[in-house]
Amino acid sequence: MIRTLMFATALAFATAAHAETFTLNAAPDTVAWGNYDASARPVLHIKSGDTVVFRTLLTNSPKGLAKAGVADADIEQALKDVFDKVPLSARGPGGHILNGPVYIDGAEPGDTLEIRIDKIELAIPYAYNAFRYGAGLMTDEFPYARMKIIPLDRKKMVAHFAPGIDIPLHPFFGSMGVAPPPAFGKYDSAPPTIIGGNMDNKELVAGTTLYLPVFNKGALFEIGDGHAGQGNGEVDITAMETSLIGTLTFIVHHDMHIQYPRAETPKFYIAMGFDDDLSVATHKAVREMIDFLVRDKGMTRDDAYMLTSVAGDVDITEIVDRNKGVHVMMPKGIFK
Numbered sequence: 001m002i003r004t005l006m007f008a009t010a011l012a013f014a015t016a017a018h019a020e021t022f023t024l025n026a027a028p029d030t031v032a033w034g035n036y037d038a039s040a041r042p043v044l045h046i047k048s049g050d051t052v053v054f055r056t057l058l059t060n061s062p063k064g065l066a067k068a069g070v071a072d073a074d075i076e077q078a079l080k081d082v083f084d085k086v087p088l089s090a091r092g093p094g095g096h097i098l099n100g101p102v103y104i105d106g107a108e109p110g111d112t113l114e115i116r117i118d119k120i121e122l123a124i125p126y127a128y129n130a131f132r133y134g135a136g137l138m139t140d141e142f143p144y145a146r147m148k149i150i151p152l153d154r155k156k157m158v159a160h161f162a163p164g165i166d167i168p169l170h171p172f173f174g175s176m177g178v179a180p181p182p183a184f185g186k187y188d189s190a191p192p193t194i195i196g197g198n199m200d201n202k203e204l205v206a207g208t209t210l211y212l213p214v215f216n217k218g219a220l221f222e223i224g225d226g227h228a229g230q231g232n233g234e235v236d237i238t239a240m241e242t243s244l245i246g247t248l249t250f251i252v253h254h255d256m257h258i259q260y261p262r263a264e265t266p267k268f269y270i271a272m273g274f275d276d277d278l279s280v281a282t283h284k285a286v287r288e289m290i291d292f293l294v295r296d297k298g299m300t301r302d303d304a305y306m307l308t309s310v311a312g313d314v315d316i317t318e319i320v321d322r323n324k325g326v327h328v329m330m331p332k333g334i335f336k
Contacts, residue, residue, distance in 0.1 A: 023055070024044050026099050029043065031099060033095075034094035036197060038216045039186075042218060046105065055245050057076065062083055065128070076124065079243075102222070106252050112252075113212045113253075114253060120172065120245070126151055127228045137235040137237075159228055173227070174198055174199070179215060179216045192323050194213065195212065195215065199325055208263055208266075209263060213257075233316050285328045307330075313329045
C-alpha cells in the first residue's frame with residue numbers, strides 16, 4: 001500500500017500530465033440517497049489522477065433544521081432542492097445524502113482506489129448533533145429525541161458547543177466508499193463494510209489518504225455525511241453533522257490488491273475492521289494490520305502480531321452503525 005518516495009514522485013509527474021479538476025455539487029440529479037449500488041448510473045466520469053471538488057450536504061431535512069432553530073435563510077437551497085425533487089422511490093434504505101457515484105476510468109474489480117484527501121472546508125457556519133429513541137448507545141437512559149445546533153467559527157476553527165465549551169474543529173467525511181459487489185444489491189449507507197462507506201473515522205482529515213478495494217468497473221465512488229468533528233465511538237449516533245466542501249484526488253492502482261479499507265496519515269498507518277460484533281471487528285482490524293506489516297514492511301507474521309501489540313493502538317471508530325468499526329493505528333516513526 002505504501003510506495004517509496006521515488007515511486008510516488010514518478011506517479012505524481014505521470015498523472016499530472018493529463019490531470020483535470022472537476023466540481024460536483026449536491027443536487028437532485030447528482031446524489032445517491034442512502035445507498036451504494038453497483039447498478040447506479042454514474043453522475044461524473046473522471047480519469048486516474050483527476051481531482052474532484054465535492055460540495056456535500058448534511059444529513060438532515062430543512063424541516064428538521066428549522067424546527068431546531070435554524071433560520072430559513074441559513075438552510076442551504078441545495079438541501080431544499082434535494083428534499084423537494086428526489087422522489088421517495090429513489091431514497092434509502094439508508095438516510096445519508098451522498099454525492100455520486102463517480103466513475104473512475106480504468107478501475108477494474110481487484111484494483112485498489114487511492115483517494116488523496118487534499119482539502120476539506122466548512123460549507124456552512126453551523127453543525128448539529130442529535131440523538132433519537134432507538135438509536136445510539138444509551139437508548140435506555142435517553143428514551144426520547146433531541147437536536148442541538150452548534151455554531152461553527154470558521155476563522156478560529158472551533159465549535160461553540162456551550163458557554164465555556166469550545167471544541168477544535170477537525171472536519172472529515174463520515175462516508176466515503178465504492179459500490180459493493182453486485183450481489184449486495186442496493187446497499188444501505190449506514191453500516192460500513194468492505195467498501196468503506198459510513199466508516200465515521202475521524203482520522204480521515206485533510207492530508208490523509210484512503211485506500212479502497214474496487215469491486216466494479218469504474219469503482220463508483222460516493223461521498224457525504226460531513227462532520228466538523230467527532231469523538232471516537234460516536235456514541236449518540238451523530239457527530240457534529242454539517243455540510244462540507246472536499247477536494248479529493250483519485251488514483252487507480254492495478255498492482256495493489258487489498259481486501260479491506262486502509263488509510264495513511266502523515267504519522268500513522270491505519271487498518272480497519274467492521275462487524276456487528278465488536279470483537280469480530282477488532283479481529284478484522286488487527287488481522288488487516290498484520291497483513292499490511294507482512295506484505296509492505298517485510299515482517300514475519302509473528303513479529304507483525306507482536307509489533308501490533310507493543311506499538312499499535314486499537315481504537316473504537318464507532319459503535320452505533322449496526323456494523324461497529326475498529327481501527328488500528330501504527331506510528332510511522334518507529335520504522336527507520
